[in-house]
Amino acid sequence: MAEAIKVPTMAEYMAQGKSPEVLFWVGCAGSFDDRAKKITKAFVKLLAKAGVDFAVLGTEESCTGDPAKRAGNEFLFQMQAVTNIEVLNAYDVKKIVTACPHCFNTIANEYPGLGGNYEVLHHTQFLKTLIKEERLTVEGGKFKGKRITFHDPCYLARANRIYEAPRELLEKLEVELVEMKRCKTKGFCCGAGGAQMFKEPEPGTKDVNIARTEEALETKSEVIAAACPFCNTMMTDGVKNKEKEDAVAVMDIAEMIASAEDL
């Protein structure tokens, strides 16, 4: 991929005295987690295909502080936030797109109070706009007519009332969307939020991701569509736990579109 698509950094842009249309905030999962990196690459392919003039912060990017804040470490959160805001403001960033709902929520809602004001979009919203502006065309392709369910990330659907954009993208893929019993603002968490991703769960009768995966499997879908790298990990683990990984795939919507377009 690397040879085909150039991913410029903000530093490179600045050296040329230019600024990109949008900053792609990759996030920690998208940068380091092997599964999430595939989402990052798929999204980059789509950005390139649509001819979007974008850049990343590269090694200048740093955790938004979301897990620290939800764990209760407000101090660490604000240190991260203030550092990131300094970098973003130094590059005079106006518009940010990210494939992580946690980064999205933090930058959009919690950074303004600390001096970071940007237009922040989740990648599903951005892709929707690209299609609407006819910069990107999406046709059903290999997902056409397939039974697919969508797992709403809490920090997108409930926390920020964004649940139509991902569904509109699935519509473009001409899938047969089957909703789970609990969806949109009433969606059931995957179990990763609130920094749970980074700790063992408290004692209980079941893991949250297993409960949610069971609900997703009830829809008899071939693909569980996700829009968050952490949900993706949790649902993938759940599917493996149920030994359904051969029959059911967990895919980010960006990956689905990239794969439908044979990118």
Place this chain on the structure above:
Amino acid sequence: MQYLPNILFVIALAAGVGFFVFNIKKLIRNIKLGRDEDRTDNKAQRFKNMAKIALGQYKMVVRPVSGIIHVLVYLGFIIINLEVLEIIIDGIFGTHRIFSFLGGFYDFLIAVFEIFALLVLVGVIIFWIRRNILHIKRFLNREMKGWPKLDANLILYFEVVLMLLFLTMNAADLTLQTKGAEHYASAEGIVGAFPVSQFIAPFFENLSIPTLIVIERAAWWIHILGILVFLNYLYYSKHLHILLAFPNTYFARLKPQGQFDNLEAVTNEVKLMMDPEADPYAMPEEGAEDEVPAKFGASEATDLSWAQLLNAYTCTECGRCTSECPANQTGKKLSPRRIMMATRDRIEDIGKNIDANKGTFKEDGKQLLDDYISREELWACTTCNACVEACPVGINPLSIIMDMRQYLVMEQSAAPTDLNNAMTNIENNAAPWPFNQMDRANWISEN
């Protein structure tokens, strides 16, 4: 002697209302023990929310069965209370159905009251069946054992008895009017329309006028005294929601659910750290030495804001939050409803302590953290906001969980080990995992 009933009524009314006001003052004092927080912005939106959520019961009907029955009982409560106004005036002046001069409209009103009384009766019986016979999970959680269960049933019994008394009173009154009893009969014929109690009236037909008067008076008195008792029961019960739902929805958070407040005390510290001009050895400002350093987060109910304490008093323990909580639904100890109940219990205990010690709080060796809410509960939360979304009266259990986590992490460094590792990583290499920050862009060149 002829005015004895009027005098007794006025005394009962004054005592009932007086004790209620006394307790409401205590309630307001307890809520004000919380820390200050500004919830006065955007008044138009706040009024709209109150109208929609509290008055309009918009979030109740998300669950249609309990929601619609609740709307009936709620409407019945409000509408039948109009009749209480007439009862009070009749009680004070010894009149009989003072509003009957309204004629046809009065008949209509009484008919509506009766129909709602019947609907409330049916609704309350269904509620009782749901709570006691059907195994509805959210009524069976561990926090619902003992007093909370009894409290819920007592409220239902109160309402059944009040409605039955109301209908009995009307049936006896109708019979007395029909029989032309003095004080009851009117020159204009029968006043009021009795679509429900007319079916009870036949049972009274063979009774003498004095017996009927005893029945009518007894029902009338027990009904109004019951209302006064019920009014005063509110403060000791989860039923307080019938009043507090209004201020609570008005003062509820307006920001997106995902936006957690940034702690100002921390912002000041961070700014100082980032400021190259800051002098760490600077003399404290005049008078600043005596200030108690700010405490991060909450370990005690009084560390919470007044809005959070109002939340706790408003909670009617319906358990919609708990039934949608992913932690609770997968068998974890956390129940958002219990967070609210424990917070209310603690602030009540603090209030009682203050009352018992002449206005000052005497250390009781307890606090909200550990004695009322365990760490295990706090760490089980995924911050998914399902509880906040589910609450029909705008309560936010998550904000209390977050404040208490802040205390655990920032005051006690008592996070679970795995989380400490993740936070150390963020601090050292800017990601929750132990990867080098310089490798952050490696994905670009990987295939």
